[in-house]
């Protein structure tokens with residue numbers, strides 16, 4: 001099975017302006033690859049490129065199909081063939097947890113599925129012509145099975161898992177390697193929106209090392225942390241009645257997390273309410289989650305009223321910048337320390 005090597009060509013990383021994509025771009029550069037980094041925020045990409053002479057900024061919006069076709073041609077014209085494509089750009093709207101919204105679901109699909117498809121199309125064609133290439137799609141453990149409050153995000157990620165499975169079967173004979181990356185919780189701007197306990201959360205640098213190790217190995221699925229992934233996979237084998245009891249909506253209607261999974265790795269039963277609320281109180285002492293969440297949520301909802309997608313993206317990134325800035329001094333440090341102790 002083909003595995004991309006730095007001598008074979010450049011690596012293309014989408015969603016490289018922050019979080020997992022940014023960390024993977026840096027890790028690939030460290031492993032000897034030249035990297036073409038794509039996202040909408042050009043300034044963030046320039047800052048990334050300034051960190052390594054092997055990283056090159058190729059700003060663009062993955063939902064623009066023609067622009068992605070032109071981008072693949074542009075990258076290959078200036079840096080040679082794309083040997084590895086890590087199609088990772090994605091969004092998650094916290095307002096989804098307030099209830100079903102057609103606007104949010106469509107926008108989530110437009111970016112997470114449509115954007116990935118727009119990148120896949122030209123890069124697959126180029127790799128098929130050469131008879132070799134490696135492509136990895138970022139999905140999520142959330143794509144395994146329905147989680148309350150995640151009807152748009154989770155179903156878009158499920159679609160990506162299916163797409164990778166199907167492509168893998170049809171592309172293998174053409175010499176192409178297709179993989180799917182299913183992360184659990186990783187510290188990024190995306191998870192800064194979340195205010196429930198995130199089992200086994202890890203830093204983006206560690207996630208990037210696991211992902212890049214996975215690129216070098218033979219497996220189809222790169223999933224982590226394994227304990228959470230296997231737990232969720234096992235839950236998906238349960239009859240629906242038992243599955244919903246394990247990861248359905250909680251009594252207070254917030255939902256969205258896996259009740260059977262405890263952060264200490266002991267998968268026994270649901271957590272007592274008292275334990276969760278004590279942790280929340282400790283966390284809120286360091287960071288005003290309620291205010292930040294409200295900020296992100298109201299901006300998402302404003303967009304729905306106005307109906308303008310640019311407003312939504314600008315508001316989201318502005319709000320997330322605010323969350324990230326406010327998270328760094330207190331809660332982030334506390335969260336990182338707690339995760340380090342656990343792992």
Ligand SMILES: NC(=O)c1ccc[n+]([C@@H]2O[C@H](COP(=O)([O-])OP(=O)(O)OC[C@H]3O[C@@H](n4cnc5c(N)ncnc54)[C@H](OP(=O)(O)O)[C@@H]3O)[C@@H](O)[C@H]2O)c1
Nearest residue numbers: 015017018019020039040041062089090140185186188190
């Ligand atoms: N963090 C987690 O716990 C977790 C868990 C499972 C899966 N994931 C997946 O991992 C991927 C990366 O997320 P993250 O956690 O690293 O969050 P993040 O820091 O918010 O990164 C998302 C990236 O996607 C880019 N992006 C969003 N819309 C785009 C568009 N239309 N065109 C081009 N780029 C776009 C963003 O850049 P711009 O805003 O500059 O465009 C950003 O670079 C996502 O697919 C996410 O679903 C994350």
